[in-house]
Amino acid sequence: MLMDDMGWGDLGVYGQPARETPNLDRMAAEGMVFTDFYTANPLCSPSRASLLTGRLPIRNGFYTTNAHARNAYTPQEIVGGIPDSEILLPELLKKANYVNKIVGKWHLGHRAQYHPLRHGFDEWFGSPNCHFGPYDNKETPNLPLYRNMDMIGRYYEDFPIDIKTGEANLTQLYLKEALNFIGRQHNDDRPFFLYWAIDATHAPVYASKKFLGTSQRGLYGDAVREIDDSVGQILAHLQNLGIAEKTFVFLTSDNGAALISAPNEGGSNAPFLCGKQTTFEGGMREPAIAWWPGHISAGQVSHQLGSVMDLFTTSLSLAGLGRPHDREIDGIDLSPVLLQGKTIDRPVFYYRGNEMMAVRVGLHKAHFWTWSNSWEEFAQGIDFCPGQTISGVTTHVQQEHTMLPLLFHLGRDPGEKYPIRVTSAEYQGAIQQILSIVQQHQKRMVPGEPQLNVCDRAVMNWSPPGCEKLNKCLTPPASKPWKCSWPH
């Protein structure tokens, strides 16, 4: 279950003062809560590519070299997507007879060759891109929703989102798809992998009528409440079918809360610094809960440094499959953590675009580069760290610290406010260890072919497969590729 832009501080169990997530909190109480779980990139597409490949975006191609250290993703005009050379989790699970379904946002490319059913999934209900809009279908087409190979309609036309009220019933559709899929696999006695990638907490945030106005937290909170309710229903479904003890469930988010959309359409990363788009803790530390009655004991809290990439390796391990050995896999197998409460030593690398910005080893985090966003963007009101300013840390220039990394202790200072003095013994000891780990990492790093460099309005969702049946085909403009511009 992958949340979209949901922050560490959005769940009651993680300290959200409104405490409006009884089902997620119960899931946590019945399972294992991770306090130190990370995404692989503070933006949707690369994070999702990493989850499904077990590899950093710099390896699987979900980055750009158009500009230094800038996040890139898959808007409609992107030409690239997930390369055929990448091995996705569902492709491997197929070998063990799993039926694989994605519900919700794909975001690994929307052109034909990137379609999820070309990369291991058997079923799909959802959209290839973010639900932005409404568009005019002239300059920009409205985004399609797919069922399997074909589109079945477009956002704002066939799948309404009321931008004014925030009303949309999409989470209900995604819930129904999940329940139905689980029920069918249970009936057929088939093992299954459900990738439930809902996006109600990504701006424009939405909730269905029943949930509108039910939160203390405004529309964003309404969306969270609906998701919480849906997760409760899915877990109850597993229990009612008697397959909870056979089903490993993991919930996390693809990146930190989008503080630029706060407070009405953005969540909370408290107590961490900044949010989505940044490599501070607020951009990359995620809520994460593992649930598997009978296997994962209730009421556990793990400080294991985890990553969305570990879900790849761990899922393979739990399915009795091996990980690919012809390539670097960054995800580790968390099953000893989940099943035996062990802790595995491993670093966390914080990438933004083509640059390794920071590294965490133990409780120490070293920033080699700091950047929130440019002064130009900031002057326009785009603020990834609203209300937070740490001199020399939340910089508005890409500031290099490679010669003397900025070091923080995330135990004493989870908010990255107090750099450790360079002359201290603590600094010397920690940096030495970190630098040696970085050196090893860089020695083995072979960047993949960057997929997010080229844009072309001709590749937009003008005429997705199935459009003809719906009379929803639009005429694309002539191809005119350009080097995509990534502002941050």
Place this chain on the structure above:
Amino acid sequence: MLMDDMGWGDLGVYGQPARETPNLDRMAAEGMVFTDFYTANPLCSPSRASLLTGRLPIRNGFYTTNAHARNAYTPQEIVGGIPDSEILLPELLKKANYVNKIVGKWHLGHRAQYHPLRHGFDEWFGSPNCHFGPYDNKETPNLPLYRNMDMIGRYYEDFPIDIKTGEANLTQLYLKEALNFIGRQHNDDRPFFLYWAIDATHAPVYASKKFLGTSQRGLYGDAVREIDDSVGQILAHLQNLGIAEKTFVFLTSDNGAALISAPNEGGSNAPFLCGKQTTFEGGMREPAIAWWPGHISAGQVSHQLGSVMDLFTTSLSLAGLGRPHDREIDGIDLSPVLLQGKTIDRPVFYYRGNEMMAVRVGLHKAHFWTWSNSWEEFAQGIDFCPGQTISGVTTHVQQEHTMLPLLFHLGRDPGEKYPIRVTSAEYQGAIQQILSIVQQHQKRMVPGEPQLNVCDRAVMNWSPPGCEKLNKCLTPPASKPWKCSWPH
């Protein structure tokens, strides 16, 4: 159980990432957690005076008129203290045959007439002031620890605190006092009131040897761990004696975490704005847990707007006693909240010194004055909001907003970052309601005689009662009163 400078974000159950408070978290799981519980002032002395009188500092005299909107407390040179005209909780409980003990910090004045045994307590083990020092006993005497009427030694001499390592065994002494007192009352079959006012989390922060270095969070976390362990032992003691179902236990803190001492000696107020000394949420919203097996159902979360002053009224109610009717009491009886899960409508007033800075009604909070501290202090590095700057909110001048209060919605915006537009319908509606409540409040407000205006080095703890037996009497200087200076 009153914590000192412990912040909302310091407990696992409130989202502290290190999650090092298993006993407090269990207490919360077995009882009721308050998300919206407040102190009456963001500083020790006035907060404690309010807890024991059920009245705002502006009424009970724990404020200053020496300067506008400045916090005052009871350092050694203070002449004032708790007036005889105030009725304290233990004085009333005595009428119902309760035995009352204070363990730890009193802070309501250290001169003879302010002694806790003169104000309703039967026993005392602790100190009248904060454990600052070490002093030279020439310019400033080291602070005394009392057992009942007499001092039994001084900090740093007889009760060591190693300022370098943070080692001190005081929490262990306070724990022993609590366990012993409870055991004795149980043996005598006497009802009791234990006011366990420990101060290990107030700078200089300390922990005993066993706990030093055990936290991810440094010395501050070590202190929290020791307190957590002690609370666990006290609750276990109640259960072992079979009196848990007869004992109402409440844990809260006297003010928000002291961010000026962070990260090594200060806690966390995440996700709230600023800390101790301020009337932002970080200064006044407190962790609060009620525990009473058999009476308060397990696993509850209450959004009741609560106050330390409610502990006065609620305790009286639970003891079957009435509240005084000859004076204004600001605390309300929370027993319907605790025992029946009800919610009681009531405002929260945020005072700083002699000024009502802000008011909360429902989820709206209106600031009539904003101030962090002066530019002069700020320039010296004294920062009550480290890393946080909200333009027009965390002001370094005392900024008046009485004509057009700054309004926040604490549900959508617990961090007080996004003032609501003055022209919005939400603003108009909320402000009208708030202004009418403020008008009522001010109509009934008769400020008490301010107790914290006059200082005199002659009143310091030179020769507390009992000093002669210990040969620890010091010679006071001649009396030379002055108007105390309160910098913030």
